[in-house]
Amino acid sequence: MKKIITFCLLFCLTISLAQSKLKKADKLFKELKYVEAAQTYEEYLEKESNPSIEAVTHIADTYYFLDKPREALTWYRKLYELQGQTLSDQYLIRYTQSLRGVRDYDKADEITKNELLKKRDDKQASHFMAQKKYNDSLASRPSLFTIKPVAINSSKSDFGPAFYGNQLVYSSAKDTTKFHEKLYSWNQQPFLELYVADRNISTGELFNELPFLENIRSKYHDATVTFTPDLKTIYYTTNTLKKSRLLNDKEGVNNFQILRATITDGKASEPEKMFFNSLDFSVGHPALSPDGKWLFFVSDMPGGYGETDIYVAEVFSDGKLNSPLNLGPTINTAGREMFPFYINNTLYFSSDGHYGYGGLDVFESKQSGKLFFSEPKNLGEPINSNKDDFSFIIDPELKFGYFSSNRDTGKGDDDIYYFTKAKAPCDQIVSGKVINAKSKLSLDGAIVKVFDSFGDYKTEVTTLPNGEYQVTIPCGGSYRLQASKTKFVPQEKEVITGLKNQDQIKDVNFELANLDDFVVIEDNKKKVDINPIFFEYDKWGITPQAVIELDKVVYVMNTFPKVKIKIESHTDSRGKDLYNMMLSDKRAKATQEYILSKGIDPGRIESAIGYGEKRLRNRCSNGVKCSDEEHLLNRRSDFIIIEE
Structure with a gap:
């Protein structure tokens, strides 16, 4: 019994001394006396197998404020294990900065990426990758x-x-x-x-x-x-x-x-x-x-x-x-x-x-x-x-x-x-040509702008009558070139320059698309310019020939992201009126499904409706004798542009 009592007294005394040590360390920490606080926390934690999150945080911060990253890292790592996803942005920075302080850059990057993935913060992730990419480029060129x-x-x-x-x-x-x-x-x-x-x-x-x-x-x-x-x-x-x-x-x-x-x-x-x-x-x-x-x-x-x-x-x-x-x-x-x-x-x-x-x-x-x-x-x-x-x-x-x-x-x-x-060590010349994506003709007066890896504008040039351009940019970096011209969709390409003055980087070419090149005006309506789409008799499945034409519609919608359409399908007058109405509507819906299967946003197709033989383009109505060529003019699908 005496041994048990003695053990209990010693145990209570140990707890009391430990709590006294922790209280002293917390007081020193609060008074910003970090040199003394660090030593006192170490004495306390040496004998404490299950420290509180607050104690771990304080000793980590103490070493961080004293600029001792290796010592701070020991405790920030412990804090990260204890808190996981609940670690604040402030302490995530301190943890990764402690890793960088001991030059463990890969681990710091890994932790940052994992946290950004958990948060699904695309904007911050993009920002992180852009800055990392720029820093990596610094290592590949001589310092000024x-x-x-x-x-x-x-x-x-x-x-x-x-x-x-x-x-x-x-x-x-x-x-x-x-x-x-x-x-x-x-x-x-x-x-x-x-x-x-x-x-x-x-x-x-x-x-x-x-x-x-x-x-x-x-x-x-x-x-x-x-x-x-x-x-x-x-x-x-x-x-x-x-x-x-x-x-x-x-x-x-x-x-x-x-x-x-x-x-x-x-x-x-x-x-x-x-x-x-x-x-x-x-x-x-x-x-x-x-x-x-x-x-x-x-x-x-x-x-x-x-x-x-x-x-x-x-x-x-x-x-x-x-x-x-x-x-x-x-x-x-x-x-x-x-x-x-x-x-x-x-x-x-x-x-x-x-x-x-x-x-x-x-x-x-x-x-x-x-x-x-x-x-x-x-x-x-x-x-x-x-x-x-x-x-x-x-x-x-x-x-x-x-x-x-x-x-x-x-x-x-x-x-x-x-x-x-020192001044920038060298420059390099980038050259190429800007042409019309459909006609392949040269585009005079197109503008080629240069942006660095952070998206900051650097310079620009205008193409010559033959569509050619030439621009000078610094060595040893990653740059984004953007070609544009009024009524054309801009196009971008990335260029990475070398470390020394070299021969110019050639054939950085652009093909710019103009919506007017891909439309035809009929009945005062703008329509995507394609060949007639044929379906098998009494069927509405997409044929290989239809795929070729529908892919042209998909290309226009991908190239011009503001374009919205409505789909109208029509038949000739042969066959019963109600049957033609149902058949054309199924064909309209089939073409819509194909376009959507290519990743087009459903909100960009206002409607897909079949009109049967209600909107004939010529005299070939019921009972009128017409050639197959005349009936063909009425069998059509229109992709009408309602917004651009």
Whole structure:
């Protein structure tokens, strides 16, 4: 009995200690003290054979936020096994990004495809495959980018470069300030401060780094800046403070805000808060357009598409800002979109929601119209890696710039890299001919447009009088060519160019169909132009000769998807009236069934009716002596076009 009691006491004590350990880990997690939280969760889970989903989620997130994909993967895999189909889009992204973080790209793709198949989300599946196809094409051609780390990188976090005339302003956790004794509990590093450095225009190297605008420096994070074109106004990200102390929301989390200040003689004015700052959510990573009229920024405010979205607000001439607008689902995903930079009608940003190499990747998207952006394109290696790559900036001539990354080859946590960008290596010529699909005659003035693998328009040419065209497109990519002409149905073909300047790609030919070539007008009605359809005597089965003609109708309906018809079948006057009526109706229905069997939508055939001998085309009515040729004119099936 004593042994049993002792065992029970020890068992209860073990449970109590385990629960105490879990409670401590949860508290550290909630306070964003991820380094300590990870260790405490490990101690708890080492002895817990059946952990809760919440505990597994928390330890996975802890390692994810600490950028330890291998450790995070262990627990996200466990979470995926526990939750299966109920795993949210956010956690599916974190799981697959952890796989990419350890370069297990095939497994990440497999899981993503399986989840999309389960959801039957054709649009998202198409988007995924298009981005994967583009990324695969990047691997087959040389990169335009050459990169190198800058010498001033420290063992701590250095990131967020911003052009400041011939200098560079950046964020760093290097421990050289008077607040060195305060550490950020997330990663046990000093809080971020702003620095300015001179820039070697030839090599991109940074030197003579100094603290920037010390009079607005807080005791906590000050980071990611942007400047007006005259460099007299700064927007920057900082913690939400009240009387120099952190101000937390109801959940105990301190959010970020954007402040604005005027710079005079190397000092900043009293910072001004943006009206869209909030205690309840974060705003940060400001980026002004080169003309200073648009402010892009990042936020996790309610109503977004994912963890963090990119927004834009118009900046008026008096400095006031319009209400922010979300850039929409083309840019924003269920994951994180961060660190926008805008120049030359192009938005550069980082994302872990779009298809990439792992962690945050840098993407570019062309703008056309106020808020319309093209499908984002991955910049590829070496800009992107299996780790976080972000804070990308580039000069107006697109020749050089800087970005940040925490890749394994770096000096510290986040490092700043300088890059140069070369021009596209080569072009190739694609040529061919555009002709009329029926007459085979050349089509003069047809337009051949070129689109890249994301559907973005690139260029176009017009055919010569002999129907020939020639267009120049970049090497090493997949392109879609579309030939079109007024009243003709457009036709598309895919072209994949090689990696080097080569002889032109020839014979990319098009045959365009015009509806007028396939119709005849009779009795003021448009009808599909076919030969008479014959049926065996007293039968309505489709004969081999009828198949040839009916296939012409099917071709017209497939080629011109807006065409709708009605079917009318007729007989000659020989035979009884009622019998002819029934026979023609059966033949009309038989032709309808054949056309539908070829995959034509039933909604495109309004009716199929037999009219017997009611609508004769000549004098050969009952009792009138006529030749077989004259009677033949009345035995017919008409396919009347009622909509085109």
